[in-house]
Amino acid sequence: GVNIKADFCLTCKGDSMINARIHDGDIVFVRKQSMVQNGEIAAVLIENEATLKRVFYYPEKEKLVLQAENPIFEPLVYSKEELNQIQILGKAIAFQSDVH
Numbered sequence: 001g002v003n004i005k006a007d008f009c010l011t012c013k014g015d016s017m018i019n020a021r022i023h024d025g026d027i028v029f030v031r032k033q034s035m036v037q038n039g040e041i042a043a044v045l046i047e048n049e050a051t052l053k054r055v056f057y058y059p060e061k062e063k064l065v066l067q068a069e070n071p072i073f074e075p076l077v078y079s080k081e082e083l084n085q086i087q088i089l090g091k092a093i094a095f096q097s098d099v100h
Contacts, residue, residue, distance in 0.1 A: 004094045007032040010043055010050055012095075017041070017052050019069035026097050028052060030090040041069075043089040046076075052092060 006029035012022050020041060022028065028043070035057065036042045042055045044066060053066035053076070064083055066076040078086055 004029050016068035029094040031093050032090040036091045041092040045087040
């Protein structure tokens with residue numbers, strides 16, 4: 001198979017990342033890192049649930065925006081002490097669709 005240097009994998013649930021061509025049941029390979037570049041897709045822990053979101057961080061405003069890749073989901077915005085509810089687990093580096 002493909003040699004992917006990933007630290008862990010997640011199985012994508014739902015269709016919040018559909019415009020990034022990540023579908024329900026896809027395997028997402030994640031490299032551990034505590035921050036990603038703006039616009040990158042990350043695995044984010046929100047209230048003990050790991051989810052995939054596109055991340056935009058504005059340190060001067062202490063604001064983090066987590067955006068789904070599906071227009072029916074509105075962006076999640078966290079600022080100041082709300083940032084404590086969130087932990088970026090790592091950067092999504094590869095996706096593998098479950099092809100039956």
